[in-house]
Amino acid sequence: MGWIRKDLLGLEELSKEELELILSTAESFKEVSSREIKKVPALRGKTVVNLFYEPSTRTRVSFEVAAKRLSADVINIATETSSVKKGETLIDTGRNIEALKADIIVMRHNFSGAAVMLARHVNLSVVNAGDGWHEHPTQALLDIFTLKEKLGKLEGLQVSIVGDIAHSRVARSNIWGLTKLGVKVTVCAPKMLIPVAIEKMGVAVTSDIDEALSNADAVNVLRMQFERDGETAFPKQLEYFKEFGITQERLKKAKKDIIVMHPGPINRGIEMSSDVADGANSVILEQVTNGIAVRMAVLFLVAQANEKIKNNEDVN
Amino acid sequence: MKTLIKAGRVIDPANKIDALMDILVEDSKISKVAKNIQAAADKIIDAQGKIVLPGLVDMHVHLREPGREDKETICSGSKAALAGGVTSVLAMPNTSPAIDSKENIKIIKTAIQKSAQANCFICAAITKGRLGEELSDFASLKKEGAIALSDDGSSVDKDALMLEAFKQAKKEDILVICHSEDKQLAAGGVVNLGFTSTRLGLRGISTESEYKRVERDIRLAKETGARVHIAHVSCQESLEIIARAKKNKVRVTCESAPHYFTFNEEAVLGYDPNFKMNPPLRSKEDMLAIRKGLADGLIDVIASDHAPHTENEKDIEFERAECGVIGLETELAAAITELLGNNLLDWSKLVLKMSLNPSRILGLNKGTLNVGADADIIVVDPEREWIVKKENFYSKSKNSSFIGRSLKGFVEYTLCQGKVHRWNS
Numbered sequence: 072m073g074w075i076r077k078d079l080l081g082l083e084e085l086s087k088e089e090l091e092l093i094l095s096t097a098e099s100f101k102e103v104s105s106r107e108i109k110k111v112p113a114l115r116g117k118t119v120v121n122l123f124y125e126p127s128t129r130t131r132v133s134f135e136v137a138a139k140r141l142s143a144d145v146i147n148i149a150t151e152t153s154s155v156k157k158g159e160t161l162i163d164t165g166r167n168i169e170a171l172k173a174d175i176i177v178m179r180h181n182f183s184g185a186a187v188m189l190a191r192h193v194n195l196s197v198v199n200a201g202d203g204w205h206e207h208p209t210q211a212l213l214d215i216f217t218l219k220e221k222l223g224k225l226e227g228l229q230v231s232i233v234g235d236i237a238h239s240r241v242a243r244s245n246i247w248g249l250t251k252l253g254v255k256v257t258v259c260a261p262k263m264l265i266p267v268a269i270e271k272m273g274v275a276v277t278s279d280i281d282e283a284l285s286n287a288d289a290v291n292v293l294r295m296q297f298e299r300d301g302e303t304a305f306p307k308q309l310e311y312f313k314e315f316g317i318t319q320e321r322l323k324k325a326k327k328d329i330i331v332m333h334p335g336p337i338n339r340g341i342e343m344s345s346d347v348a349d350g351a352n353s354v355i356l357e358q359v360t361n362g363i364a365v366r367m368a369v370l371f372l373v374a375q376a377n378e379k380i381k382n383n384e385d386v387n
Numbered sequence: 388m389k390t391l392i393k394a395g396r397v398i399d400p401a402n403k404i405d406a407l408m409d410i411l412v413e414d415s416k417i418s419k420v421a422k423n424i425q426a427a428a429d430k431i432i433d434a435q436g437k438i439v440l441p442g443l444v445d446m447h448v449h450l451r452e453p454g455r456e457d458k459e460t461i462c463s464g465s466k467a468a469l470a471g472g473v474t475s476v477l478a479m480p481n482t483s484p485a486i487d488s489k490e491n492i493k494i495i496k497t498a499i500q501k502s503a504q505a506n507c508f509i510c511a512a513i514t515k516g517r518l519g520e521e522l523s524d525f526a527s528l529k530k531e532g533a534i535a536l537s538d539d540g541s542s543v544d545k546d547a548l549m550l551e552a553f554k555q556a557k558k559e560d561i562l563v564i565c566h567s568e569d570k571q572l573a574a575g576g577v578v579n580l581g582f583t584s585t586r587l588g589l590r591g592i593s594t595e596s597e598y599k600r601v602e603r604d605i606r607l608a609k610e611t612g613a614r615v616h617i618a619h620v621s622c623q624e625s626l627e628i629i630a631r632a633k634k635n636k637v638r639v640t641c642e643s644a645p646h647y648f649t650f651n652e653e654a655v656l657g658y659d660p661n662f663k664m665n666p667p668l669r670s671k672e673d674m675l676a677i678r679k680g681l682a683d684g685l686i687d688v689i690a691s692d693h694a695p696h697t698e699n700e701k702d703i704e705f706e707r708a709e710c711g712v713i714g715l716e717t718e719l720a721a722a723i724t725e726l727l728g729n730n731l732l733d734w735s736k737l738v739l740k741m742s743l744n745p746s747r748i749l750g751l752n753k754g755t756l757n758v759g760a761d762a763d764i765i766v767v768d769p770e771r772e773w774i775v776k777k778e779n780f781y782s783k784s785k786n787s788s789f790i791g792r793s794l795k796g797f798v799e800y801t802l803c804q805g806k807v808h809r810w811n812s
Contacts, residue, residue, distance in 0.1 A: 083586070160703055182704040183588035184658030203706070204588030243588060267591060268582035 234293025395434025442474025454483025723796030
């Protein structure tokens, strides 16, 4: 089957087949970045708008690079410089971008569900680049892509996600994506950072980091956002490192070739020690490279699907 | 002016009537209820195949006037009420200014006299400005016409102040309606705490934040002997506490709203702010408990908690959107569809919950088809199915959870103090 969605809002609603389609499309796009002329004309004439309501460098740049390698035109809007500060609603902003005849909005937003709402109100494609604590689908896709590339398969693997699960869109998207693809997932965090009923997402839960590492083929280490401290119950930095930080010591007790992932940016000495971040098990920079291929695939698929939707509407 | 309602199935639990009968209305009063009334009438309503009920009494309505006439006015809200078969509403005091003084009651009374289409009764604030700091003057509020007290939208956090409020209410013999919510326990949540809040990545509101406060409000009411009514009950634990209190002869009554017996938290999964309310839609188990509580009589009243908001406040990011939904125009059909349709209530019990009980709780002379009573009567087509559409609402606001749903039961006529309104759309 083909891809029929005009938007990518999350991984929860995707089928296994749709996830596999994105991954295989990304595989074919990965080669583009190793060419001398790193460009294909797939989205020539299309306009991609990066609409970022939260500061982000790596995700925005990754989307920008991906869009440009597909020959799309890219416009970046950050809240500081836009009329959003003047009180324009999200829907109005979306409709204005639509009126500019843009084709895709890539949106980062601090409110959960913002991308879902925007997508309901505009006909152009919406790609969620992270909404609140809800989903960050392209991050999870690039994590999964990297995992598959490294280990050759996904089915039957054991992945542990460590860190602030409660407030993490990366965790949620990874859980939906991985479990649909047959990966066994364990989440590991201090109890205060485990959200209610998370086990209903089909994951095992532990607060023991050694247990989380013991059988894992990969560990995905989330960024700890200590700026949350004070807002909700939150562990202290040093305590966190002592209890949950990934160190060479702890990795010794894990599988020898365990893969260590991190969505970045890393707090060295908090989520993991520097020698782990830079060590042989780390695939953190490969994740960044793969992010481009995955985002190229997503932009390409939603643009193509929306084209079809529009053509069908014309016929009807 | 005489109106004769002919051959409808008349349901009037106050008089233990459920039979095919005629009702003769003279001017604003009911003059006769009997079979085959032979009388010359100016207007005859053929009610064959229809159900004839006392007009509904909705004891939880936000009319927004004074202060937020962009959301609703006394005129538009009371028109919406009539269209939904509601002939009497209790207007909540969380307006701007809040209805917390004699002077402010005069403002709203004047507005009601000027523009109300239905019977509008006044609920005044427990505390000045609804700030939970200082009690309003209950005696003068009552004297000026308030028939109940509530800080609805907020709970009075301070135990000592609430205790004093109940003491005063007991002294004045006035009902206290509690919005039972511990804001601290609610922790800034926007949906029910549970798997849904986890899936959506939204802050959750625990049932604890509701039932702990229900427990307190009932305890304080019991200490003082005051009458207390718990508004918008949404969860099982609250019901258990209320059941125990009723067993122990505490003077407590309670209500729930159509959204709590129709929907559960899963309705929020699309982030549609028309499913955002406070208390939030709870789990499926809670929804079933509300249905059971309605069926077995524990829940005395169905009230809409009609809470109009403009599109600018509602059609935005879920976390920023205002809480609450409109309900006047859909509550009867929702109850017919969900409660009668599932054999949880019969027509008499429906009238109890939506007319006679609220009337009794508020001390109103409504909710019956007594000869001599105000002619507040509705004629309902019980079989007609209709789709709830945004463009058909009389309310100024369109924030309904029921948009797009098919409901059964259509109000064809509303008589309010004898005045006949006919509804087509």
